[in-house]
Amino acid sequence: VFGLSDGLVSNLSLVGGVAGATSERGDVVVGGMAGLVAGAMSMAIGEYVSVRANSELLERELAAERAEIEDDPAGETLELAGIYADRGLDRASAMAIANQMMADPETALQAHAREELGIDPEELGSPVLAATASFGSFALGAIIPVIPFLFGSGTIAIVISFLLGLLAAAVLGGGLALMTKRSVLRGVTRQVALITLAFVVTTAIGNLVGAAV
Numbered sequence: 001v002f003g004l005s006d007g008l009v010s011n012l013s014l015v016g017g018v019a020g021a022t023s024e025r026g027d028v029v030v031g032g033m034a035g036l037v038a039g040a041m042s043m044a045i046g047e048y049v050s051v052r053a054n055s056e057l058l059e060r061e062l063a064a065e066r067a068e069i070e071d072d073p074a075g076e077t078l079e080l081a082g083i084y085a086d087r088g089l090d091r092a093s094a095m096a097i098a099n100q101m102m103a104d105p106e107t108a109l110q111a112h113a114r115e116e117l118g119i120d121p122e123e124l125g126s127p128v129l130a131a132t133a134s135f136g137s138f139a140l141g142a143i144i145p146v147i148p149f150l151f152g153s154g155t156i157a158i159v160i161s162f163l164l165g166l167l168a169a170a171v172l173g174g175g176l177a178l179m180t181k182r183s184v185l186r187g188v189t190r191q192v193a194l195i196t197l198a199f200v201v202t203t204a205i206g207n208l209v210g211a212a213v
């Protein structure tokens with residue numbers, strides 16, 4: 001969802017900026033497509049690196065936990081029992097459950113990962129999947145403002161592009177508000193206001209630069 005919004009805002013601004021500087025339809029389409037690919041690549045790479053780094057960090061912590069369980073099973077059993085006791089179990093039950101968890105090394109590792117690191121070892125996250133999703137959602141948002149320039153040019157294309165952007169921003173803002181159970185009106189207004197601001201600023205700068213070069 002955030003990738004979609006990023007793509008929309010960044011490319012609506014880009015298209016507005018280029019269209020403000022040139023009346024050539026082809027230039028706007030090339031600029032818009034270049035902005036789409038560049039932005040989507042940058043999002044995908046950023047996402048890949050961050051998910052990758054995060055899952056490597058978690059794997060290192062898991063490996064450390066696995067080593068602790070092997071080296072000091074008694075200490076780790078007490079540690080786990082202590083966590084269960086803190087949750088409100090009485091000492092005997094906590095110890096019984098901890099012993100049961102520690103009986104199988106895989107179950108023991110899962111229990112320690114969940115209770116101590118707050119992670120599920122089965123769900124470390126795939127960097128490639130995250131990168132692909134980022135690329136796709138950015139590209140989807142970014143293509144919207146380019147569409148009018150595939151069919152026309154000039155002020156009418158800029159206006160339609162801006163209106164499409166507003167519509168998409170309103171849908172996104174409303175959807176986000178619904179998902180997070182906040183005021184839909186406020187969500188829509190905020191998203192629409194922000195995208196308008198971005199568009200006005202870049203179109204104005206595009207006009208200035210276009211007049212200067």
Ligand SMILES: [Zn+2]
Pocket residue numbers: 065068076079112116
């Ligand atoms: Zn532990």
